[in-house]
Amino acid sequence: xxxxxxxxxxxxxxxxxxxxxxxxxxxxxxxxxxxxxxxxxxxxxxxxxxxxxxxxxxxxxxxxxxxxxxxxxxxxxxxxxxxxxxxxxxxxxxxxxxxxxxxxxxxxxxxxxxxxxxxxxxxxxxxxxxxxxxxxxxxxxxxxxxxxxxxxxxxxxxxxxxxxxxxxxxxxxxxxxxxxxxxxxxxxxxxxxxxxxxxxxxxxxxxxxxxxxxxxxxxxxxxxxxxxxxxxxxxxxxxxxxxxx
Numbered sequence: 001x002x003x004x005x006x007x008x009x010x011x012x013x014x015x016x017x018x019x020x021x022x023x024x025x026x027x028x029x030x031x032x033x034x035x036x037x038x039x040x041x042x043x044x045x046x047x048x049x050x051x052x053x054x055x056x057x058x059x060x061x062x063x064x065x066x067x068x069x070x071x072x073x074x075x076x077x078x079x080x081x082x083x084x085x086x087x088x089x090x091x092x093x094x095x096x097x098x099x100x101x102x103x104x105x106x107x108x109x110x111x112x113x114x115x116x117x118x119x120x121x122x123x124x125x126x127x128x129x130x131x132x133x134x135x136x137x138x139x140x141x142x143x144x145x146x147x148x149x150x151x152x153x154x155x156x157x158x159x160x161x162x163x164x165x166x167x168x169x170x171x172x173x174x175x176x177x178x179x180x181x182x183x184x185x186x187x188x189x190x191x192x193x194x195x196x197x198x199x200x201x202x203x204x205x206x207x208x209x210x211x212x213x214x215x216x217x218x219x220x221x222x223x224x225x226x227x228x229x230x231x232x233x234x235x236x237x238x239x240x241x242x243x244x245x
Contacts, residue, residue: 013054013107014080015131018236020123027109027117027124034108036060038172042083042098049092052084052114057166058104061181063097072146072183074139076158078165080232081131087111088118088128101181102162102171130235137231141224149222151184152192156221158182159202159211164229169211175204196220 011017016024036042036058043049045065053060060083062075074096077083083106086094092111118125145154155178163169179189196202201217203210211217218225 011054011107012056012079013082014236015082015127016054016107018127023117023123030109030113032108033105036100036103036106038100038103040100040103042100043094045095045097046093049084049087049094050111051108052082052087052111053098053106053108054082055079055106056104058100058106059102059162059165059171061099061101063099063181064095065097070183071180073181074142075135076138076161076165078162080165080236081135082128084111084114085132085135087115088125089132101173101177102166127236134232134235138228141228145222145224146183149224151182151188152195153220153222154182155189155192156196156201156217157225159209160214160217160221160225161228163211163214169214170208172208174207 011024016027019027034053036053036055042051042053042060055078057079060077061073062077062083063071064074065071077098083098086092118128145157149157158178158181162171162173175189175193176186179186182189193202193204196217197204199216199220201211201213201220203212
């Protein structure tokens, strides 16, 4: 899939869109629009990262895996960020896996080229470092959230975040996959879904989730949702994500 003219002129990824025109124009010859398929692995634990991705309307989970095979999401990346942070931190090896959970497209760039551009010390460096700080805040906040907050509140927070990134009230996700991402058993996720469905907050059918009452979902969510959203807006100086009422 080649990068079309519209994608060149109006990148939907917020990091790329926030770059000064001169910085972005210098990147364009090295950019490629690529499809991201469901459950596609963008990089694997312990393997070199050769490509960096700036998702458009796709969602990628950064997942850690235990020795027994159990997994848990430690980060969520969509149009607000990039997949491949170790590349700009001086290494290209990671202890996590990047897994596409909602398919779409991303803008891809060779890791070595992005590292070279980052080391120029231009606006790209400043912007990506602010993003890294936002990701650090996300990991810290969600670590506390996973330890202290009820599953129903965590699920509500997670659904709100995905909805914001996709700018849609409806998206495809199975309960089985969500149980893997949240690091809980499927029975617990099923019960949380049932509670939200019976309250008329969401609808779930055949792997498709629809938010019916955004306001109620925000009230159900823990405070972590608002904390993280405000922090990303503050750091990246972007307008808040479009709210879907």
